Amino acid sequence: MIRVSTDILVVGAGGAGMYAAVSAARAGANVILADKSLISRGGATIMAQMTVAAAVGQHEPDHWTHHLSDTLEAGHGLCNEKLAKILCEEAPLRIMEMEDWKVGWAREINGRMCQVMAPGHKVHRCVYADFLNTGPAVARALRGEVAQNDRISRASGLNVVDVVVHDGRAVGAIAIDVESSEVILIDAGAVILAAGGLTRLYRRNSASVNMVGEAYSMALRAGAELIDMEFVQFFPIGHLAPRMVGMDPIMWDPFRYKLGGRLLNGNFEEFIQNYGGTDEGVYTARRDLASYAIYKEKEAGRASPHGGAWLSFQHIPEETLKEAFGPVIKSLAKNNIDLTKQSVEVSPIAHYHMGGIRVDEKMKTRVPGLYAAGEAVGGANGATRLSGNAIPEAFVFGERAGRYAAAEVIKADRGEVTEKDAKMLLDEVHSHLKNNLSPSSGAAGLMHELQGVMENHIGLIRTGPKMEKGLSRIREMIVDDLAHIQIPDKGPFNQAMQDWLEMRNALQCAEAVALAATNRPESRGAHQREDIPNANPDLEKNQVLRLNNGSLQTKWANVVKTNWKLEEKVLAEV
Amino acid sequence: MNKKKQTVVKIVRGVADEEPYEEEFEVPYESGASILDALTWIRSHKDSSVAFRYSCVNANACKECMIVVDGKVTYACTARLNENGVTVGPLKNKRLIRDLVTDIVPPKERLFSIDQT
Ligand SMILES: Cc1cc2nc3c(=O)[nH]c(=O)nc-3n(C[C@H](O)[C@H](O)[C@H](O)COP(=O)(O)OP(=O)(O)OC[C@H]3O[C@@H](n4cnc5c(N)ncnc54)[C@H](O)[C@@H]3O)c2cc1C
């Protein structure tokens, strides 16, 4: 086995991981930044399109306390107010720092940053890079900062499979080099889990292939706690039909922000107003309401042909479309889509995970030496997230995790990962390896099935019996299916082995979501139960999960509150 | 329901230093579908050992999925499947690792070129 050592291991190189690496390095630490895919390319960050919420007050007067107020309102009583406050207060710092790193936030003619309105925000607060290019622009800027820093060693194609804990302290991790299948022991003074979210666990998702909740499962096995795992956000108007390539399924949102659009049922009638929303061609309905309304119209037999709703921009002149979305209109044309002549079909799609690893204000878990950042962290967004809060969350929490981990590491004694630490996992993997296997769908097939279970049983609209059925099938998959999958014993780039390792995490994470969902007897934010449609004030509590002797345990915890008051909004000087 | 249309994807497989071989898979055909749709379908329904890189699936943002389709270098996620079948193979100007996977990792993003100290 190969061994490497470093002050800090960052797992996952999206927005959170790259920011953590840069901030740890500038605090004097040496960093290994590992990603199972390629640095900056593997996760949600590079796919983000538009909104980055920060109270920079460039377009109109704003103050971070107002951003906080909107965030808490969306969170339906469950936001950890200390984390939410950090997110809103520090978002402008990170956005301005990213400007120094040449992101190129879109600007108005007067030199002020463009800021758009997004659902749930009471002012124009979201900055972006044109055209629908926020993710690639921030990924490029951070990749550049990382590359320039001699203290950061980049490791693309390194799949981190377990955090190693000795005497209650994280001392490093076990990883597998995806290309060579070789095992690598990484000694580290601290480990930061920044491996992103879990939405690929659902059949209809906006995720990259690497988003199956691996950070959550690794954190659980290391002894850390998870919080709010039942809260998976569905994005209401994910693209459904016609089949479109080279374009992100959530691309219609920015269209609606900038231009407005009409949401229509299968009979081409507006319907949001029947569910307590207003529409009138402009985007105002909250995400959870829009998703619910689309679902209900389908149930009533009024879906569009592929089972969703129509989204129409036909009332918008061609020139206006071109001006707002130039190159994107060309990409649509390549897909034979002409918005002036046709509507498209949309339906809800799993998009973001509010829950995640439980941390304090330093992004520390309860396991000394183990930190988390980005979408992997739970708590700041409570029961639903405002659009535009996830990218700043990745930056703000990443910066903090790197800074505080570096401060701790520089003081701490180091432990060492041993071959024994890797043995149990390797023995298990080896017991699945077989020569001359006939082709099978293996763990990739099991993932396909799991996605169906999550979609149908732990999905957008839930009921007690559905969730219980889902949970028990997931548990069966762990003990029966995953345990019996055989992996061809092939050398380099053993895809089936990577799938098996990924599935081990995916199932553990799915169990956590299903269990937490089953346990919450109310509807709140993104957790909507058809059999219990109202919120229960007694359940304004967070659910905390922990692994105890291999089985998941849950408890309720009081929501963290803090003192804050609305400050006067100000317009930034330029 | 009428029977779903099918088409054929021929994949050039193998590892470096071995003679490549072609393998054919019959896959569902839906108008507008991408080559990547077909490849992921093959992995989750027929043979999970087929190796190819991709991350972002739809956004065409990660640029990891570049392969050769019917002789042309393109992205698997934006090239379309067609009713008459397609042949896909690895990039020719990059070191082959397995099947459609070639070495596209920037040298400075490799841990071991850095950490041999
Ligand atoms: C299509 C899309 C559009 C979005 N648009 C917006 C938007 O407009 N505004 C907004 O605020 N938010 C948006 N979001 C949400 C936001 O992009 C994410 O929440 C945020 O980028 C998460 O950043 P991250 O660094 O935590 O995770 P990611 O960027 O997902 O990075 C995680 C990384 O970890 C790696 N990884 C996973 N497992 C392992 C492992 N075992 N070992 C090593 N590496 C591993 C992955 O390969 C990946 O590169 C969008 C999300 C999606 C999917």
Ligand code: FES
């Ligand atoms: S899968 Fe990301 S560009 Fe093709």
